[in-house]
Amino acid sequence: MMRWKDVVMIALMVLPVTLRAQLIKGKISSENQPLAMANVMLYASSDTARPVVFLSTDSSGLFEARPPAAGQFTLRVQLIGFVPYSTSFTLSQGQLLDMGTIDMVLAGNTMQEVTVTAKKKLIQRTNTGFTVQTDAILTQAAGTATDLLANIPTVLVDGEGGISIRGKAPMVLINGRNSNLGANLERIPASSIERIEIINNPGAKYDADAEGGIINIILKKNAQKGTNGAFAIGGGYGARERFNSSLLLNHREGNTNLGLSYDNRMGRRTRTVNTDRVTFAADDDHYLYQDRFDERKELTHNLKLNADHTTKRKDQFSFEGIYGYDNDWNYETLVSNFKDRANTFTEGNQRISDERQLEHNWEGSMNYIRKYANERKQLSAGLSHSYGNESENTLITTTPLNAMAELMGDDFLQKTSNRERTHITTGRLDMSWPLGSKTVLDGGYKGILRNVNANFQNAYEENGVFVVDPVYSNVFDFSEHIHAVYGNFKSSFGTDDEWKYEAGLRLEQMNNNGKNDKGASAFSNSFFNVFPNLNISRRLNEGSLVKLNLGRRINRPWLGQLNPFIDITDSLNRYGGNPNLKPELVNTAEIGWGKDWSRFSLNGTLFYRQGNNTILPYTQLLPGGIAFTQPQNIGRSTAIGLEAFITTNFGKFWNSTASFSMFHQEIEGEVDGDDLNSSVFSWYTKWVNNFNIGKNTKAQVLINYQAPTAIPQGTRIAVYNLDFGMQQKIMKGRGRLGLTITDVFNTLENGSQINTEDFTINRISKSDTRVVLLTFAMTFGTAFKEKLMENKFSAE
DSSP: OOOHHHHHHHHHHTOOOOOOOOEEEEEEEETTEEOTTOEEEEEETTBSSSOSEEEEOOTTSEEEEOOSSOEEEEEEEEOTTBOOEEEEEEEOTTOEEEEEEEEOOBOOGGGTTOOOOOOOOSEEEOSSEEEEEGGGOSOOOOSSHHHHHTTSTTEEEOTTSOEEETTBOOEEEETTBOOGGGGOGGGSOGGGEEEEEEESSOOTTSOSOOTTOEEEEEEOOOOOSEEEEEEEEEEEESSSEEEEEEEEEEEEETTEEEEEEEEEEEEEEEEEEEEEEEETTOSTTSEEEEEEEEEEEEEEEEEEEEEEEEOTTOOEEEEEEEEEEEEEEEEEEEEEEEEOTTOOEEEEEEEEEEEEEEEEEEEEEEEEEEEOSSTTOEEEEEEEEEEEEEEEEEEEEEEEEOTTSOBOSOOEEEEEEEEEEEEEEEEEEEEEEEOSSSOEEEEEEEEEEEEEEEEEEEEEEETTEEEEOGGGOEEEEEEEEEEEEEEEEEEEESGGGOEEEEEEEEEEEEEEEEEETTSOSOEEEEEEEEEEEEEEEEEOGGGEEEEEEEEEEEEOOOHHHHOOOEEOSSTTEEEEOOTTOOOEEEEEEEEEEEEEOSSEEEEEEEEEEEEESOEEEEEEEETTTEEEEEEEEOEEEEEEEEEEEEEEEOSSSEEEEEEEEEEEEEEEEEETTEEOOEEEEEEEEEEEEEEEETTTEEEEEEEEEEOOEEETTEEEOOEEEEEEEEEEEEGGGTEEEEEEEESTTSOOOEEEEEEOSSEEEEEEEEEOOOEEEEEEEEEESOSOHHHHHTTOOOOO
């Protein structure tokens, strides 16, 4: 077993002392606002066609470029919507050149036909992880954020929409805040997303409930002068039709900016699910065969309003309001057949579920940023409230079948209804104090108040009247309050500040309670935890970097895992929550290394994770041939793994980004005397290939493979697919025509195999993932062409 001492010793061995090298640093801004994701290119004067350094500014507009040798150079800065900046200079060996603040000028109306040809990188490295610009993904298989995440390197999305990073579920934030929208990413259309930030090493400033890291989804917002906007429309066909559209409007005058955006998504999709089960001790019900077919209709509307104002002293006030509407209909036919040990039919039934789901989400947030003469000093505050109202009503008709699969006997009718209301209120206060020229102390407070009321009712028909079943009906109230304070110390030292470190401490008090109207399954918990974090990095010569991170995290059970309601849509395979779950505490360590060359970059991370009270799903067989799945605290888990990115530039025509993750996981624990010790090795890879076909055409091919992955009582099957996308500029660059084909070879399916001493279950799910989609997009009244039009549509 790897100990903390071992991790520290390895880290010290891989942090060598290297030769002094030259460094160029600076900040890119416009009108005193930092510009993130600006392209910074450094060219040797002897070759102005190929940059020796290509990078992007971080969220604070900062950049650091380290050329491989001294000499004469030209620095160019480009960002769509701004006049390109260029300067030349001579750099001596070991020199530190501080460019200060470079102020970019907004492109006016006379600049509307300027074309920026710098290539966008799929992955932009940050100190805590990486960022992906969604307009760099043409082959998105998604009309939703969930589907878009399936194309993000190192992120896994399973067949049920579950998201994991390095084998664990991440925390999902929307524009950096806790939100109801993050609970179900199917509500967010991909067309409204500007970029996705993957934070593998969240510091003390972030919520501790991020065992698998953080996914921060940044929604699109424009801030260009004048009145401008973009419009897009698309349609396509898989097994059924799809349609979506979007509109983005913005007006900025002086220090005030107003924005309005709208997206919708309509379509139908199908899915088949085949399940085989063998119960070893049963005679008449020895085999169970189930065939399921789903026909689903979806309608989603999203409306977003934002307003921003900057005062004369550069203080910033902002407001954002979001409304989401989701109306789904699902018609499911499930045929179940039992057979005895001789594989002879014993009984069967057909179960039809007519499900209607309606959901409304409202969200509002206010933010304030106080600026000071010292740019490193800052005060910010925010308050947000998110409200969700969801209703789901299902009519279930069960009819017996004979051995010839013919309907026989009387129908048995059931009705279920679920009404859920969720409130999330978040308040925060953050402050940064500079302590000298190289040191900053951050501190602050964050409070999260979450309240949920869920009313579930199940009724069955008796003598022509529906009677409420008290066993499967309940009202569940859940409340959770989290209060946290943190302090974070950041500094640098050494020649050219090649050493950087960050040490933080977060203190969290969490109280939650839940109860139902029967008085049973009530719980109340109070936890106080301390979460330390240490991050050390060393910039080496020739553009390489080594970093070490040590930390502690927590995985708190969410409402769906705590809610004791039992889903009986499939009466033979039921799911329910566990109100007795305890939080999982996790210790983490990782060592990373990265290096950039002129046409090639490599980044690798070795990570280690050890958790107690590990929360995992557990399936047991109940009387009547019912398989019941419920989350449990399994015991102890450890994982060690390697994650790597390889970016290659083969010239103007072809560049690619490949990501690779592998990890070995061990689980040691038991549930009700059932020994669940297991050890498994898993890996997955994604390879994105970009092709520039002439001046106005580009194409992309994405290949995805996920090896079989461990679950407590078995494995998930391998998953693999290939997506294709193409985009053509028209109307002198103001318009786009797009073609997307997802899952070209129709290979994408999901499934699992559970093997226990009492039973085995094999389950395969296949959706209509092969979809062809055509899109058209155009901008008006703006020079900000690329950002407003890209990524407007998807295949779902």
